[in-house]
Amino acid sequence: MIGNAGGGKSRLSAAICAKHDLPNISIDHLQWQPGWVPTPSDQFAAAHHAALAQSRWLIDGYGPWASVVERLNASDTIIFVDFPLWRHYWWATKRQIKSVFVGRPDGPEGCPMLPITFKLYKMMWHVHQKSRPRLLNELQKHAQTSRIIHIRSPKELNAFKRNPV
Template identity: 30%
Template sequence: MKIAIIGYSGAGKSTLSEKLSNYYSISKLHMDTLQFQSGWQDSDREWMLTEMKNFLTKHESWVVDGNYSWCYYEERMQEADQIIFLNFSPWTCLFRAFKRYLTYRGQVRESMAAGCPERFDWEFIRWILWDGRSKSTKERYKWVQETYPKKVIVLRSQKEIDHFLENLVHNKKNQRA
């Protein structure tokens, strides 16, 4: 099983990735752990491309969360058995990111690079509400949905994520019965 999780910042990609990795017992990669170095410095792109290629090559099954359109994006979408697009509203993403900040303030989440403590500043708020929702980003999400309609699952709320996860467990129980 290969799963690509894409979507807007604050939607819950890393949390869902963690749950699916545990459920299927497959390797996971949070792309933010590659994108950033200590102090929120951007990684060298060549290094990140090499690390991503190594991960995809090394693992037969995986879940990768993150967008980064320049980093084997089309290859990830093509290879994935399932593409989950978390298409939450900007305000929902902002609320979720703020809740995450309150939970992890001053700490480094497991899904983030070492030396990058949780933050919530105007730059990030602007990214969540506007900059991260550019026309090209929206077109890329549309392209994925049109190119891979049979393997894209669009989830628009926490309720839909919960329902999706419940169905996994329910279907697994039915397979054993």
């Protein structure tokens, strides 16, 4: 499961994992320690490789580009949540505001959302401008070997969430 922040990936991941009894692995949980301290790269790589070594998994998120390529190479199904950038910003903003009142239960432990809002927006711009084109190119390479589900609208997201096949 991959896509820009604020696209509903975590909720969709939870629905898929519940239906198919899959371990739900969040890149954010592997990548960040409390206080938004980056996990050392060797520890991240070890945790990422351990996740990929499982017989079945769903990994949600981007992370370092090398880890994206590793996941794509190991995936039989790739779900790309790909909305217009404005929608990602809108949904991420709603999530950031909501986190002030209720936290973010699916976020990394000890990592409050509000203080990183402007870093998040900057990262979202980078993902859309730089990582998304690279990802689209990479997905073309996997079109013959992996099932690719490209979700482009909230309607498609909700339909897939109701019936994740």
